[in-house]
Amino acid sequence: MAEQVAAVWRALPRPDGATRLAQLAATVRRDAHALDADQPLGRAVARLAAAVHGLDRPRRAGAAWRAAWAAIGVRCDGVSSRVLVLNLPLHGPAPAAELCAAVPGEPLWLTLRSLSGGLRVRPGPVYVCENVTVVETAADALGARCPAMVCTDGMPSGAALDLMTALATGGCELHYRADIDQAGFVITDQVLSVAPSATPWRFDAATYLITLGQDPGREPTESLREAYARYGEPVHEEAILDDLIADLRATPW
Incomplete structure (x- = not known):
């Protein structure tokens, strides 16, 4: 690994130059994905760059990852990572605004590139969901009257995580949910990693048990994860879509 890192380091552009990450990877390793964030070599070089330049240690393909590569003249892909939004109150010079x-x-897809360049947000409620059907149905039912929404479309992308970070630090109140299944728990854990003050949106034991036709009062202190472990039956967002739209309709906007 050390020899591979050294080979990448020797191929870095001059201080007054720049190159694309995929181009560098293809040149050095003959594999355009060899320096991706999910590859050991990519993580090793990015962490070395961060250490050399006194930057935060990158732990995912987010802002710290891009900053580490930028410090050594390498530009990361900004268009493949995207996030679906609706009525997002963004301001500032970033194209997303x-x-x-x-x-x-x-509903609008925003790329990581469009979120770059400086963003400000208007504090207020933002509803975070997993599935695009929720956002599309909300747009059909409420249009411009719908509260702000962010959809991760499965596991949150770098764009989604960066956006939620900006929303949380900007004073927005994030209300999160996902499908109630093992993947949904991973998704919500990732949301909470960037927005720890976010609150669940019908992502609780009572919602789960009622949807399954069970009595939520039987185990009043049971957590959602405990209830899911007991029954093991997933509940997708589409199964409670009417309730979700009713929540959005009742939220002042």
Whole structure:
């Protein structure tokens, strides 16, 4: 591994130059994905770059990851990572702010690139879900009157995590949920890792048990994970879609 890291380091651009991460990987390793965030070599070089330049140690393909590579003249892909949003109250010079303002009431995919360049947010409620059906149904039912929404579309991308970080630090109140299954617990853990003050949105034992036709009062102190471990039956967001839309409709916006 040390020899591979050294080979990448020797191939870095001059201080006044720049290259793309995939281009560097293809040149040095003949594999455009050899330096991706999920590859040991990519993580090793990024952490070395961060240490050399006194930056935060990158732990995922997020802001710290991009900053580490940028410090050594390497640009990361900013368009493949994306997140679905609706009525997001963004301001500032980042292209995402102008895009959101241009299409109120319409679901919009934002790339990591569009979120770069400086963002400000208007504090308020933001509802986070896993599945695009929830956002599309909300847009159909409420349009521009729908509260702000963020959809991870499965596991949160770097764009989704960076956006939720910005929303949380900007004073927004995040309300999160996902499918109630093992993957959903991983998703919500990732949301909480960047927005620890976020609160569950019908992601609780009572919702789960009622949807299964069980009495939530039988085990009043049971957590959602405990209830799921007991029954083991997933509950997808689409199964409670009417309740979710009712929550959004009742939220002042």
